Amino acid sequence: MKQHILIVGAGFGGVWSALSAARLLDQHGRSDVAISVLAPQAELRIRPRFYEPDVHQMKAPLGDLFKAVGVTFIQGAAEQIDVAGKRVSYTDAQGQRSDISYDRLVMAAGSGVWRPNIDGLNEHAFDVDQIESAARLEQHLKSLAELPESAARNTVVVAGGGFTGIETATEMPGRLRAILGADAKVRVIIVDRGAKIGAALGEGISPAIIEASEALGVEWRVNASVAGVDADGVTLADGERIEAKTVIWTVGVRASALTAQVPGERDGQGRLHVDRHLKVKGQEHVYATGDVAYAATDELGNFAVMSCQHAIVLGRHSGNNVAADLLGVEPTPYRQPKYVTCLDLGAWGAVYTEGWDRQVKLLRKEAKDLKTQINTTWIYPPAADRATALAAADPLIPIA
Numbered sequence: 300m301k302q303h304i305l306i307v308g309a310g311f312g313g314v315w316s317a318l319s320a321a322r323l324l325d326q327h328g329r330s331d332v333a334i335s336v337l338a339p340q341a342e343l344r345i346r347p348r349f350y351e352p353d354v355h356q357m358k359a360p361l362g363d364l365f366k367a368v369g370v371t372f373i374q375g376a377a378e379q380i381d382v383a384g385k386r387v388s389y390t391d392a393q394g395q396r397s398d399i400s401y402d403r404l405v406m407a408a409g410s411g412v413w414r415p416n417i418d419g420l421n422e423h424a425f426d427v428d429q430i431e432s433a434a435r436l437e438q439h440l441k442s443l444a445e446l447p448e449s450a451a452r453n454t455v456v457v458a459g460g461g462f463t464g465i466e467t468a469t470e471m472p473g474r475l476r477a478i479l480g481a482d483a484k485v486r487v488i489i490v491d492r493g494a495k496i497g498a499a500l501g502e503g504i505s506p507a508i509i510e511a512s513e514a515l516g517v518e519w520r521v522n523a524s525v526a527g528v529d530a531d532g533v534t535l536a537d538g539e540r541i542e543a544k545t546v547i548w549t550v551g552v553r554a555s556a557l558t559a560q561v562p563g564e565r566d567g568q569g570r571l572h573v574d575r576h577l578k579v580k581g582q583e584h585v586y587a588t589g590d591v592a593y594a595a596t597d598e599l600g601n602f603a604v605m606s607c608q609h610a611i612v613l614g615r616h617s618g619n620n621v622a623a624d625l626l627g628v629e630p631t632p633y634r635q636p637k638y639v640t641c642l643d644l645g646a647w648g649a650v651y652t653e654g655w656d657r658q659v660k661l662l663r664k665e666a667k668d669l670k671t672q673i674n675t676t677w678i679y680p681p682a683a684d685r686a687t688a689l690a691a692a693d694p695l696i697p698i699a
């Protein structure tokens with residue numbers, strides 16, 4: 300019987316794991332190891348674009364790609380992970396419960412925004428975390444045009460001034476005007492706990508965030524937090540009331556709850572601690588990748604952050620190494636010392652930085668052109684052509 304690599308999740312980490320495992324098997328001429336990907340949809344959802352309009356388009360089909368490289372897709376959502384029995388139970392698209400066994404498991408179920416217990420948050424706040432929730436926000440924004448003009452109708456409050464909050468907020472003036480009319484008096488306010496604008500992203504990048512916010516009319520409430528949300532706005536912890544028909548929650552992301560079923564150490568975001576080969580520490584047969592892996596990127600104490608930048612490269616390593624483990628060949632240690640950020644700042648442009656201290660290298664249009672290239676080309680899966688796809692999955696491909 301064939302040995303079996305099971306990958307749970309078809310995001311950036313899962314797709315690149317599948318391709319890189321297939322690549323190593325191909326290189327060794329081995330057809331006695333099967334690779335399966337278990338996920339609710341055979342599509343790569345392009346989460347970094349979920350703050351953009353037409354969000355239903357932000358996905359790429361995976362069926363032909365998986366066929367081209369000999370990966371089996373299983374449609375379903377994993378529910379129980381039995382690491383001792385090496386089995387995963389899942390519910391398929393028809394609602395049937397099934398079990399699948401594995402020789403090696405790759406956890407790649409990603410992450411999700413976490414909603415704390417704040418009055419009215421669940422009922423009234425939107426988010427841009429998953430394609431379904433971002434589509435609900437888009438529908439809501441379109442429906443604002445049917446409401447009579449009011450301050451609340453024209454105001455969006457974005458809770459959280461981190462990466463996702465800033466990208467979402469700086470896009471909003473343009474999105475609102477496209478719906479409400481070019482002359483609409485729109486208001487976008489970021490509410491953030493940090494002491495300064497852009498504090499979460501550091502000193503290097505914050506001047507660009509301040510300049511863009513001023514140019515776009517995006518206001519900030521710093522040292523502030525949301526205490527309650529209702530259908531007509533938010534109340535901040537200091538008692539300030541902001542009338543707003545649209546509140547978008549972007550604070551706090553957690554690894555998939557499935558990680559809790561794998562015994563092992565976890566970081567504050569629920570990510571599983573992994574070794575240099577991305578095997579979960581303390582587990583013989585389980586690897587973790589993408590947003591569920593807490594992985595050192597270098598020897599200086601830096602760790603992967605929840606990002607495509609890391610998920611893609613982690614995926615290329617976890618797939619290669621899980622296959623290497625079964626084949627008995629040398630694994631490739633994960634290392635990704637270069638860290639960059641490219642922050643979209645709406646109609647103002649973008650800012651591109653290098654290094655963990657975020658030294659600004661490109662601004663405005665130049666950075667925006669790079670961001671567009673990243674978001675529309677680089678992070679998409681390769682063509683459904685076996686040779687092209689396997690070549691793209693080499694873990695040693697240099698990172699731009």
Ligand SMILES: Cc1cc2nc3c(=O)[nH]c(=O)nc-3n(C[C@H](O)[C@H](O)[C@H](O)COP(=O)(O)OP(=O)(O)OC[C@H]3O[C@@H](n4cnc5c(N)ncnc54)[C@H](O)[C@@H]3O)c2cc1C
Pocket residue numbers: 307308309310311312313337338339340344345346347348349350375376377378407408409410427428429463555557588589590591604605606607608609610641
């Ligand atoms: C609005 C937004 C903007 C972002 N901007 C950037 C950016 O500019 N740059 C950047 O690098 N990163 C950005 N990110 C982060 C980036 O999208 C994630 O880090 C990346 O998607 C992680 O990849 P992943 O494969 O680990 O998880 P995901 O992409 O979340 O994929 C998880 C996969 O697991 C599947 N899954 C989940 N639960 C189960 C289950 N129970 N059973 C089976 N399958 C399951 C999902 O369906 C999906 O296929 C952004 C994210 C958001 C939301």
